[in-house]
Amino acid sequence: MLEFTRSWLRGARGSLLWWSVGLCAYAGMLWAFYPSLRGNTGINDLLKSYPQSVRDLLGGADLSTPGGYLFAELFSFMLPLAWIVLAALWGSRAIAGDEEAGRLELPLAGPRSRGALLAGRSVGVLLGMLTVGAVTGVGVWLLGLLVSSGLGLGPLLARTVLLALACWVLAGLALAVGAATGRAGAALGASSALGLALFLMYSLGGQVAALRDLRPLLPFWPALGGGALGTFGWPEAARGLALLGVGLALPLLAIPLFNRRDVGK
Amino acid sequence: MxxxxxxxxxxxxxxxxxxxxxxxxxxxxxxxxxxxxxxxxxxxxxxxxxxxxxxxxxxxxxxxxxxxxxxxxxxxxxxxxxxxxxxxxxxxxxxxxxxxxxxxxxxxxxxxxxxxxxxxxxxxxxxxxxxxxxxxxxxxxxxxxxxxxxxxxxxxxxxxxxxxxxxxxxxxxxxxxxxxxxxxxxxxxxxxxxxxxxxxxxxxxxxxxxxxxxxxxxxxxxxxxxxxAGLPSHLTVTFRGPAPTLPSESALGLTDLYWQAPTVSQGPTLRATLTGEPNPLLRALAGAEVAYFRLERASLEEAFLNDYRSQNAVQSGQEEPHA
CATH class of the missing domain: 3.40.50.300 (P-loop containing nucleotide triphosphate hydrolases)
Structure with missing residues (x-):
């Protein structure tokens, strides 16, 4: 199984590198603007003039503080959306995309089972998501040092890794749909649509009473639920493990369907 | 083998x-x-x-x-x-x-x-x-x-x-x-x-x-x-003198037979497809003045193509074309 993990990670090296570099570059750009906002209470007065729903979308954060600024500009919108797309792309390509491109017959011609291939590549996608999460967390922290953000590495890393795990659940769904159907489009569509719907539910949850109670059950809650000043401890770690487990369970549940269908172009 | x-x-x-x-x-x-x-x-x-x-x-x-x-x-x-x-x-x-x-x-x-x-x-x-x-x-x-x-x-x-x-x-x-x-x-x-x-x-x-x-x-x-062994062979025989009288085509195992007219330097040429043993043909040619004799077995490729063409013709209800 691990040879499939290794080979998937080797193939995804370039994608992993450029997604990490791109997100760190974006974070660097954000930090470059931050000194002009530091301690500027006027920006918060401006925010107060916005409707509550817009303020909720920005995490209700104080933009004059490094944590609040980063939460509003990076975590409340850009990073979740980028990683929803990344998770859907990686998850749909790992089995169904390779199958449609005719690249699945050679790995499946070996003496390992289809289940081992699916499990191995799922672990590869998980490690890829965790790596992007960790590299982005460390990159944002390092770049923050240039503007003396004063943010701790631990909470920042915990937030990016938990967000990566939330998106990993969507990658797991894409892997499952791809393995069950062999259709990359269906896998990509299902996972990205669900991801966007869940994120919308999470974002609107602060305003819509019917969704408010659901928010803690959504995959984005462990990473974003605490807002800009969120703390991370064992409960968050447990939720992170739960996300990891759900993301792994989805492709494993698809193994019987993968075993029963025709594969290849 | x-x-x-x-x-x-x-x-x-x-x-x-x-x-x-x-x-x-x-x-x-x-x-x-x-x-x-x-x-x-x-x-x-x-x-x-x-x-x-x-x-x-x-x-x-x-x-x-x-x-x-x-x-x-x-x-x-x-x-x-x-x-x-x-x-x-x-x-x-x-x-x-x-x-x-x-x-x-x-x-x-x-x-x-x-x-x-x-x-x-x-x-x-x-x-x-x-x-x-x-x-x-x-x-x-x-x-x-x-x-x-x-x-x-x-x-x-x-x-x-x-x-x-x-x-x-x-x-x-x-x-x-x-x-x-x-x-x-x-x-x-x-x-x-x-x-x-x-x-x-x-x-x-x-x-x-x-x-x-x-x-x-x-x-x-x-x-x-x-x-x-079951493949047909392509036969070419050029005679020195006039064409000999041969038994019927079926007795010799020949199909697609035709005669090429004599030229100034050589007599008539017989071209045909031979299926089966060549012995009856060789016996029939024993008394003739043969200038050139060639018997070439069809390749597998040819047999394969003929097989396909004939089956296509049968399927489409057309008459099988002669090669």
Whole structure:
């Protein structure tokens, strides 16, 4: 199984590198603007003039503080959306995309089972998501040092890794749909649509009473639920493990369907 | 030709019992009965879309049989896929390899999957024989060299059974020759080859038996020497003097007979197709003044094409055209 993990990670090296570099570059750009906002209470007065729903979308954060600024500009919108797309792309390509491109017959011609291939590549996608999460967390922290953000590495890393795990659940769904159907489009569509719907539910949850109670059950809650000043401890770690487990369970549940269908172009 | 003796208890290399794989619209493979013995090179012939690749992909357990069963070395190809894959080397007809990796990396990964000793060394030897540089990235390789990568992947673990879909596709004549030699060597070691090919000459060179598949049906499966013995021959006889009086065409086994008019320097020329033994013809010509005599057996390719043309004509209700 691990040879499939290794080979998937080797193939995804370039994608992993450029997604990490791109997100760190974006974070660097954000930090470059931050000194002009530091301690500027006027920006918060401006925010107060916005409707509550817009303020909720920005995490209700104080933009004059490094944590609040980063939460509003990076975590409340850009990073979740980028990683929803990344998770859907990686998850749909790992089995169904390779199958449609005719690249699945050679790995499946070996003496390992289809289940081992699916499990191995799922672990590869998980490690890829965790790596992007960790590299982005460390990159944002390092770049923050240039503007003396004063943010701790631990909470920042915990937030990016938990967000990566939330998106990993969507990658797991894409892997499952791809393995069950062999259709990359269906896998990509299902996972990205669900991801966007869940994120919308999470974002609107602060305003819509019917969704408010659901928010803690959504995959984005462990990473974003605490807002800009969120703390991370064992409960968050447990939720992170739960996300990891759900993301792994989805492709494993698809193994019987993968075993029963025709594969290849 | 080498004949291999195996204990009767061992199952055949490949056995298909009523195996079918039908796709939507009815295309695919219709119930197929076939047995390929161990140590045999079996040529699988047919035009594009005839069902050769579907047969191979079903044997690899990639396609679920619609009915019937197939076994490779006694293992069911659908229910015991991994056991079959452990014993089989497979070259797909459409080979897609990771462009960013080197051939050596791909071989290394396949060797780790196989886990058997000597696989990497075997891959290195095959690269040398096929003149393939394994250090180059696959994306930079020509079509022929990519095909060589696929061949090394199929052969490197010295599998008991080789399922090869157009193995010499894109190769230069020298590499084609090396591949056929490798297949003959595999056979000499008692291994079995199912060789799907359009290259009839190469099948003729290495195969002991051939199967001809058409529109998803196996229309013929027989020993190659029997098939060749039954092939018609092209006859050309030029006479010195006037044309002799010959018995009827059917008595001589001749068809498509026609006479070419004499020229200034030579007499009339008889051209015909001879089926069966040439003895009646030779006896009939015994008293004639023959200036030139040529009897050339039709190639497998010609027989194959004629077979197809005649079946197409029968199917479309047209009269079979004469060659």
């Amino acid at each position: 080498t004949t291999h003796q195996f204990p009767a208890a061992l199952p055949p290399a490949i056995e298909l019992h009523g195996l079918s794989k039908l796709f939507r619209g009815g295309a695919g493979l219709h119930p197929l009965e076939l047995q390929i013995e161990r140590g045999e090179i079996f040529g699988f012939l047919g035009p594009n879309g005839a069902g050769k690749t579907t047969t191979l992909r079903t044997l690899m357990g990639f396609l679920r049989p619609t009915s019937g069963s197939a076994r490779v070395l006694g293992h069911d190809v659908w229910h015991e896929r991994e056991a079959v894959h452990a014993l089989v080397g497979y070259l797909p007809g459409e080979l897609t390899l990771p462009a960013a990796e080197t051939a050596a990396q791909v071989f290394g990964e396949a060797a780790r999957q196989r886990g058997a000793a000597g696989v990497v060394a075997n891959a290195k030897m095959l690269c040398e024989r096929l003149e393939l540089d394994p250090t180059r990235k696959i994306g930079t390789l020509s079509k022929g060299n990519k095909q060589k990568v696929g061949l090394v992947l199929a052969l490197m673990h010295a599998p008991e059974v080789l399922l090869l879909d157009e193995p010499t596709d894109g190769l230069d004549p020298l590499a084609q020759d090396t591949v056929l030699t490798l297949l003959q060597e595999a056979q000499a070691e008692g291994r079995t080859v199912l060789l799907s090919s359009h290259m009839l000459a190469e099948v003729e060179r290495v195969a002991q038996r051939v199967g001809i598949v058409r529109a998803g049906r196996l229309v013929r499966a027989e020993r190659l020497d029997h098939l060749i």
